[in-house]
Amino acid sequence: xxxxxxxxxxxxxxxxxxxxxxxxxxxxxxxxxxxxxxxxxxxxxxxxxxxxxxxxxxxxxxxxxxxxxxxxxxxxxxxxxxxxxxxxxxxxxxxxxxxxxxxxxxxxxxxxxxxxxxxxxxxxxxxxxxxxxxxxxxxxxxxxxxxxxxxxxxxxxxxxxxxxxxxxxxxxxxxxxxxxxxxxxxxxxxxxxxxxxxxxxxxxxxxxxxxxxxxxxxxxxxxxxxxxxxxxxxxxxxxxxxxxxxxxxxxxxxxxxxxxxxxxxxxxxxxxxxxxxxxxxxxxxxxxxxxxxxxxxxxxxxxxxxxxxxxxxxxxxxxxxxxxxxxxxxxxxxxxxxxxxxxxxxxxxxxxxxxxxxxxxxxxxxxxxxxxxxxxxxxxxxxxxxxxxxxxxxxxxxxxxxxxxxxxxxxxxxxxxxxxxxxxxxxxxxxxxxxxxxxxxxxxxxxxxxxxxxxxxxxxxxxxxxxxxxxxxxxxxxxxxxxxxxxxxxxxxxxxxxxxxxxxxxxxxxxxxxxxxxxxxxxxxxxxxxxxxxxxxxxxxxxxxxxxx
Numbered sequence: 431x432x433x434x435x436x437x438x439x440x441x442x443x444x445x446x447x448x449x450x451x452x453x454x455x456x457x458x459x460x461x462x463x464x465x466x467x468x469x470x471x472x473x474x475x476x477x478x479x480x481x482x483x484x485x486x487x488x489x490x491x492x493x494x495x496x497x498x499x500x501x502x503x504x505x506x507x508x509x510x511x512x513x514x515x516x517x518x519x520x521x522x523x524x525x526x527x528x529x530x531x532x533x534x535x536x537x538x539x540x541x542x543x544x545x546x547x548x549x550x551x552x553x554x555x556x557x558x559x560x561x562x563x564x565x566x567x568x569x570x571x572x573x574x575x576x577x578x579x580x581x582x583x584x585x586x587x588x589x590x591x592x593x594x595x596x597x598x599x600x601x602x603x604x605x606x607x608x609x610x611x612x613x614x615x616x617x618x619x620x621x622x623x624x625x626x627x628x629x630x631x632x633x634x635x636x637x638x639x640x641x642x643x644x645x646x647x648x649x650x651x652x653x654x655x656x657x658x659x660x661x662x663x664x665x666x667x668x669x670x671x672x673x674x675x676x677x678x679x680x681x682x683x684x685x686x687x688x689x690x691x692x693x694x695x696x697x698x699x700x701x702x703x704x705x706x707x708x709x710x711x712x713x714x715x716x717x718x719x720x721x722x723x724x725x726x727x728x729x730x731x732x733x734x735x736x737x738x739x740x741x742x743x744x745x746x747x748x749x750x751x752x753x754x755x756x757x758x759x760x761x762x763x764x765x766x767x768x769x770x771x772x773x774x775x776x777x778x779x780x781x782x783x784x785x786x787x788x789x790x791x792x793x794x795x796x797x798x799x800x801x802x803x804x805x806x807x808x809x810x811x812x813x814x815x816x817x818x819x820x821x822x823x824x825x826x827x828x829x830x831x832x833x834x835x836x837x838x839x840x841x842x843x844x845x846x847x848x849x850x851x852x853x854x855x856x857x858x859x860x861x862x863x864x865x866x867x868x869x870x871x872x873x874x875x876x877x878x879x880x881x882x883x884x885x886x887x888x889x890x891x892x893x894x895x896x897x898x899x900x901x902x903x904x905x906x907x908x909x910x911x912x913x914x915x916x917x918x919x920x921x922x923x924x925x926x927x928x929x930x931x932x933x934x935x936x937x938x939x940x941x942x943x944x945x946x947x948x949x950x951x952x953x954x955x956x957x958x959x960x961x962x963x964x965x966x967x968x969x970x971x972x973x974x975x976x977x978x979x
Contacts, residue, residue, distance in 0.1 A: 435617055449465050454682055489513045492536035529555070534600055534612050607844060619816055630749075639658065679708055694715055714741060722758060725758055746818045757773075761773075786801060793842075810847045845857055868900050878891065907942070908941075920939055
C-alpha cells in the first residue's frame with residue numbers, strides 16, 4: 431500500500447521552503463521563530479530521542495504540552511515514528527480527564543511537570559504508562575526531561591512506513607452532549623483534511639496562520655504556511671486578551687486565522703472600539719452557530735476583499751460543509767432569524783450529506799436507512815475521506831454513531847437538519863437537545879433564533895423538562911445587561927413567543943447569569959446542565975411548574 435505517514439508532509443515542505451519561517455511563538459511582543467528546516471530538524475531529533483527511549487510504532491503516547499515549538503515538533507516526531515498521539519483538552523474537568531486517560535491506556539506520557547505530578551497523584555488511570563518524558567524540569571522524579579533525552583539520542587530518524595488505515599491519533603470530543611469520546615484518526619484522515627483545507631480554502635505557501643485552536647497549527651505547517659501561536663490560553667478562548675491577539679496578527683501580517691466565535695466576538699468588539707482593521711484576509715469561524723450580527727462585525731475589521739468562512743463538522747468528521755459570510759448575510763441570515771435554522775453551506779468536494787429519519791438505536795447497514803426528502807428535518811449523515819471509522823475502546827458508541835455502507839463508513843453527526851432546494855445544509859440543533867412535547871418536536875436552534883432577536887438577550891437556550899413526549903418547553907436567556915425590569919422582559923419574551931408558530935407554546939422563561947459552555951470553543955451551550963438547573967429553579971419534581979423569571 432502507498433505510504434501515507436502524515437509527517438511526510440513536513441519533510442516535503444521543508445525540502446522546498448527550508449529557510450522560510452514556519453513557526454512563531456512569543457509573549458509581550460518578543461518572539462522566537464523557526465524555519466521549516468529547523469522545525470524538521472527538531473522533529474527529527476525528537477523522533478530519534480523518542481526511539482532511544484523505547485517509543486515504537488503503535489505505542490499510545492499521551493501528549494500534554496502547551497502550544498509551543500515542542501508541541502508542534504513532538505507531534506510530527508510521534509507521527510514519524512508511527513506512534514499514536516493522544517490529545518485531550520485539559521480543561522474538561524478531573525473526573526472526565528481521568529476517565530478518558532484510563533480508557534485509552536497510554537504507554538508513554540509526554541507532558542509538562544504539572545501534568546507529570548498529576549499522573550503521580552492520581553496514578554490509577556496512568557497505570558499503563560511505562561515511560562515518562564517531562565517537557566520542563568523533572569526534579570529527578572517526573573521522568574527524563576525532553577532536553578536530556580534529546581541530547582542522549584541520535585540526531586536523525588527515518589520516516590516509518592504507514593498506510594492510510596494506520597492509526598495516527600486519538601482526539602477527544604468536547605463532550606457537549608455526554609462524556610467526551612476518543613475519536614480514532616488514521617493517517618488517511620489527516621491527509622484528507624489537509625487536502626480539503628489546501629484546495630477549498632486555498633491555503634498554502636505564502637500564508638501566515640494564527641490559529642485559535644492549537645491543533646490547527648499542525649495543518650498550517652504541513653501545508654507550507656507559517657504558524658503564529660497566539661499569546662492566549664487555548665482552553666479559555668472567550669477570555670482572550672484582544673490586544674495581545676491583535677498585536678501578533680499585525681506584527682506578522684497574518685493572512686488567515688481559525689478560531690471559535692467566542693474569540694472573534696471579543697476581538698471584533700475591541701477592533702471596532704479602537705478603530706483597528708486587521709490584515710487577515712480569511713477568517714474561519716466554527717464550533718457553534720455563527721450569528722449574522724457577528725459576521726457583520728468581523729467583516730468591518732477585515733480588508734475589503736477579505737472573506738469569512740464558517741465550516742461545519744465535528745471531531746468525527748471535519749470539515750463536512752462550508753459557507754461564506756457574504757452568502758450568509760445576503761441569502762440565509764434573514765431565514766435564520768425567522769426560525770429556519772442556521773445554514774452551514776454545501777458539502778465540500780469529496781464529502782456527501784444525507785438526511786435520515788431519526789432513529790434512537792444503532793443502524794448496522796446503510797441500505798436500511800429511511801432517507802427524508804428535501805426540506806424535511808432529520809438526522810444529518812456524513813460520508814467522505816475525513817469521516818472517522820470508530821471511537822477508541824468504545825464499541826457501544828461506535829455502533830450508535832457509525833453505519834456501514836459497503837466498504838465505507840457513514841457517520842451520524844448527532845445533529846438535526848435539512849437540505850434546501852439549493853443543496854445547502856441547515857442545522858437545527860443537536861438530536862439530544864430536541865424538546866419532545868405533547869404537541870410535537872421543538873428544535874433548539876430554530877426556536878432560540880426568535881428570542882435572540884431581543885436587544886437585551888445575549889443568547890438563549892431551549893430545554894425540555896419532564897418525560898420525553900410530554901416535556902415542558904422552557905426558554906432560558908443570558909442577558910447582555912444584568913440590571914433589567916424582569917416583569918417587562920417576561921412580557922416581551924412572551925410576545926416574541928406568541929408571534930411565531932414555532933414558539934407559541936413556550937410560556938416559561940428563566941434568566942441564567944452565565945451559560946455553561948464547552949471548553950474547546952467556549953461557544954457550545956451545555957443545555958443538559960441548563961435543563962437540570964431549570965428543573966430545580968421551577969421545583970418541577972415537587973410541584974406544578976410556574977411561569978416566570
